[in-house]
Amino acid sequence: MMTMLYADLVRLRTLRSGYAVLFLLVAVVVGITGASLSGAGAEGMTTSTQLREPLTASVGILVAVAAALFAAMRVGGEYRYGTMGQRLLASPRRIRFLQATLAVHGLVGLAVGAVALGAGLAIGLPMLAAEDRSMAMSPQIVAAVLYAVIAYSLIGVCCGVIFRSQSAAVLVIVGAFFVEKILGMFIGDGAAYLPYGLLTPLLRLEGATIAQTPAAAALAVTTLALIALAARLFSRRDVTS
Amino acid sequence: MISDSSATTARPAIEFTKLTKDYGDVRAVDNLTFSVATGSITGFLGPNGSGKSTTLRALLGLVAPTHGSARVAGRQYRHLTEPLRQVGAMLEASAHPARSARNHLLAIAADASSPRTRVQEVLDLVELSSAADRRVGGFSLGMKQRLGLATALMHDPGILVLDEPANGLDPQGIRWLRDFLRSLAAEGRTILLSSHVLAEVAQTVDDVVVIDHGRLVTHQPLSHLLAESTEPSIRVRCAQPTVLAAALTSRDLQVSNDGPDVLFVTGSTTETIGQIAFDHAVVIHEISKATSNLEETFLRLTSERAEEART
Secondary structure: OHHHHHHHHHHHHOOHHHHHHHHHHHHHHHHHHHHHHOOOOOOOOOOHHHHHHHHHHHHHHHHHHHHHHHHHHHHHHHHHOOOHHHHHHHOOOHHHHHHHHHHHHHHHHHHHHHHHHHHHHHHHHHHHHHOOOOOOOOHHHHHHHHHHHHHHHHHHHHHHHHHOOHHHHHHHHHHHHHHHHHHHHHHHHHHHHOOOOOHHHHOOOOOOOOOHHHHHHHHHHHHHHHHHHHHHHHHHOOOOO | OOOOHHHHOOOOOEEEEEEEEEEOOEEEEEEEEEEEOOOOEEEEEOOOOOOHHHHHHHHOOOOOOOEEEEEEOOEOHHHOOOHHHHEEEEOOOOOOOOOEHHHHHHHHHHHOOOOOHHHHHHHHHOOOHHHOOOEHHHOOHHHHHHHHHHHHHOOOOOEEEEEOOOOOOOHHHHHHHHHHHHHHHHOOOEEEEEEOOHHHHOOOOOEEEEEEOOEEEEEEEHHHHHHHHOOEEEEEEEOOHHHHHHHHHOOOOEEEEOOOOEEEEEOOOHHHHHHHHHHOOOOEEEEEEEEOOHHHHHHHHHHHHHHHHHO
């Protein structure tokens, strides 16, 4: 397992796109956090929840979705460039290969989430301290943000495995957001249990209709269900390209 | 040099037993049985779409057989303890286009914890060192094929499975590949290489397996096939081919047409044919000995199978 993890990390390290995505995400988080907190004290930016939201939402939603897209693109890319066969020659036990891929992307999600959150805090905390304000960032919220990024990274891996195509996986990940919005018109509060809807209560953003713990549990169930589906399909399908 | 100890045993390196693979209603491989002797180079031949790649993918555990089995070193690929050190495979020239050849091979080396120094060794081996730091996306097909060979050789396996390694190579590249494969075979490796062009592999392989429509057409030493393909025939260009053809077939000679005024006759001599033509007042424009080449033999073998499949 360690060999597979190391080999996958070598593959990540030897592509510039990974570094580019990380840099871009950190820049966006810093930009959103800085721009939002420059208006601290104005209407809608007074409570700690409101002050925290630009950072938690940018990392917990934006970075999480980007991590999902990155994972889906990487796994889908293995099929696109015909390298999946080569990967499975090295790791013919497919479930172990999937476990290693999930572990790598979980770690990448954790690292990217931590770096983005750290960068946002490095910008936001001094800005708020200068105005004697606080975003009351608790360890529980930090953990929830990182959990969201990790879970979405794993969901991205599953989408790549299930659809075996970069464009299809990206379309599903992005399209699910809009599908959820449409479904929300019909199922009301039930939409809070859909993958994107779960992020609002999980990150303790304004407008949450369920508590953080059931949201975390529901996201875990969704992720595990997708992993089970991906494992089932991955272990049975032929690799023909 | 070779890490696989199986190279010295008598057990076949590769065995296919009644291998069958269906894709929906389409039977890609049909009850295929043959084996590859340890230390031999076997050409796995068939027209495009004949089931070669599916067979090789079944051997490597990428495609699940519908029936039968494919074993390498006596085991299914997924049950090998160190698969990359036993089997090196080149299924197609595949690498991420944004990665350099060196970085691609570094990742491959990491797959089985081979030392980083091995990357330079295989780059030198396939004569790709000068392009090692270029992105694979900018490689020519020939360079990609060399990179694929370097990938297959990374962990110094005793068995090599190469799918169409000569595909897209120019004559110079094919010659290089031929010499390269010969040098690998001289080290005692077992090589199974597929091709849809017999002439590409004719100077390299010991044995030939021909399949068509997923079925085995023939499996024999190349020397036997060569003997078969060099049976002499006589090429006759004449003014009245139908008259001459009738006269020749009435004497139990095999006659085939090649164009409106050309006949190929087997089992006879120029003197006999000349005499028959004279007896029937047929004007001969040209008469000469001709030998069918390997390609014609290959086409004949596969077309016979195609005919059987149709009927």
